[in-house]
Amino acid sequence: MNTLMKDIAQATGFSINTVSRALRDDRKISKRTRELIRAKADAMGYIHNAIAANMRCLQSKVIGVISKDSSNPFFAEVVRGIEERAREHGYNMLLVNTEEDAQRERDYVRLFVSRHVDGLLVVPGYQCQENLQLYKSLSIPFCFVGRRVQGIEGHSLLHQDYESQLEVSSYLIANGHRRMLYLAGPENLSNSADRLNGHLKALENAGIALDPSLIIHTRGHIEEGYASVNLALNRGIRFSVITCFNDLLAMGALKSLSENGCQVPKDVEVFGFDNLYISQFMQPSLSTVDVPKFALGVSAVDELLRHIERRDLEYKDLNLETRLIYRGSTLNRGL
């Protein structure tokens, strides 16, 4: 049987009332009594019953995080930022993964509401009507991390997806590339659309007609980067650079190029997106867009806590800055 407050009260002779107050650092309890009760609680192995407490009072000091995929290094770093910052503010983080399943996303939102978290950070998956409705009716503070949900304005923490890809593609065009293979991300995801649009805008700016065979849609997995480039090479599609929705695709692309005897960056240049920690260890190391992943998590917590503390605050989108990183997978142009 677990130790309860009433057991501690019995053991120390104080009332259950005083025990509760002592453990909560209520100022009405003298230091001596408080320490005495604390010591006894520790000795008896007392663990506070958050469920019962939560029943009475509003806050749980827990924020729920719904991520996409634990094995995606991008979100792993975001989650680290969230967890660190939450702890700094005295909150705990509880994490679940949707694997991009909309049904699961809904289930988890309900799980967290059901278990009374104080707020919710979500990496939303594909758009769907049911989820939109759920978010619209959500009664606790929430923010979207790294992605938007169409129909819910102001709740998103974003990074410069459109702007960065525009910059990357423009840079490549400025350096003479005309046939650029673009490995796109999952459709129906705000990032994918934003990044792809940046790429298309760069083409348009340069007056380059779009060749549809140079856009390959993927779900953003590493093995698809490999397979897509294999496919493109087998089909005889010509290109002088591959620019990718994310670093994972770029890594897959590197492997395919290497196996097909294409030298990077001499024959084909490769550009990623995200700047995963591991990208610098690829051979060649990957040129990419640095997305501030840890900072994204930190900002998300800050923003969420603002809304937890002041429920009437208006929501507004935030757009974090990115920067281009040139490494071994592109030609060194003496930047």
Added chain:
Amino acid sequence: MNTLMKDIAQATGFSINTVSRALRDDRKISKRTRELIRAKADAMGYIHNAIAANMRCLQSKVIGVISKDSSNPFFAEVVRGIEERAREHGYNMLLVNTEEDAQRERDYVRLFVSRHVDGLLVVPGYQCQENLQLYKSLSIPFCFVGRRVQGIEGHSLLHQDYESQLEVSSYLIANGHRRMLYLAGPENLSNSADRLNGHLKALENAGIALDPSLIIHTRGHIEEGYASVNLALNRGIRFSVITCFNDLLAMGALKSLSENGCQVPKDVEVFGFDNLYISQFMQPSLSTVDVPKFALGVSAVDELLRHIERRDLEYKDLNLETRLIYRGSTLNRGL
């Protein structure tokens, strides 16, 4: 204000009792009534209050997972296995990360107990007396994933750390290597010790005297693999193969070797451990020990649920099988 059962009762005309039973699929409620109540609950946006329910009844259908580090791809795959299997059994998984901090590990154990999870899966960090005491006094079912805790017998799901490293090192010795650089993992961690011991045993079996300069201790991070090999090369330490505590170290090693003009596997062979998904995408692809990460998560859930369902069951350690995978970072010997 959130919708409560009493609101649904009021709206449908049924008693709060019947509503509760209908939502819980109690057989005493007719299908017609149940569906009617369900529909109304959905329409009113009712979300079950797990906190209140948990107060009354014992189980929460939630298992807590305390992992090491969200940005370590090894545990990410284990977590995927846990989450999938838990869902198959109607359980939810809540995850936290300790970043190998013993204090945090303790805090999180208490958090989960405090929030009434039905069971706990833990990737335990460094041994320490306080944590040992905590586990000894823990009143809910728990298992350790991938590591042991000295003093707590029978609670661990392991993989063949000792046996596999013994096999790797023996294989390398059989192929003529005498000076093998070993990049060891964090001290005070059961895996590190097991794997290192396997290596030492192989040396002993072959009658090779241990050269302490060939053992480098690290915390298992990729950048340490890079730095350690740089250091060894700078110091003029001679070796013909590098065998590593994990794949991350091996990846760092690959980068250092490449930058120092050593060809892999011609000049130096490299062996990893874990078989991370990404390891096959390295250049050269990494020879390694395949640890069944997903299966480890699955087994952990199965084992934990057995103990959740039958609290009197005796605990016993499980040791999952591994296998060696030979890829491009070692010489192809026509296996």
Added chain:
DNA sequence: TTTACAATGGTTAACGTTAATCCTGGATAC
């Protein structure tokens, strides 16, 4: 007609903690 059962309702106690309210006795201040 009697018996039995299924579907439902009502009532009530319980889970462990918190917090509000009121009370007491002793110490300190004026």
Added chain:
DNA sequence: GTATCCAGGATTAACGTTAACCATTGTAAA
């Protein structure tokens, strides 16, 4: 000597759901 303050206690209601128990109605079987 009175007023004030402080540590602490006692009591009680509340949080929302569950579950046990008993009662009621209507229908089907014996």
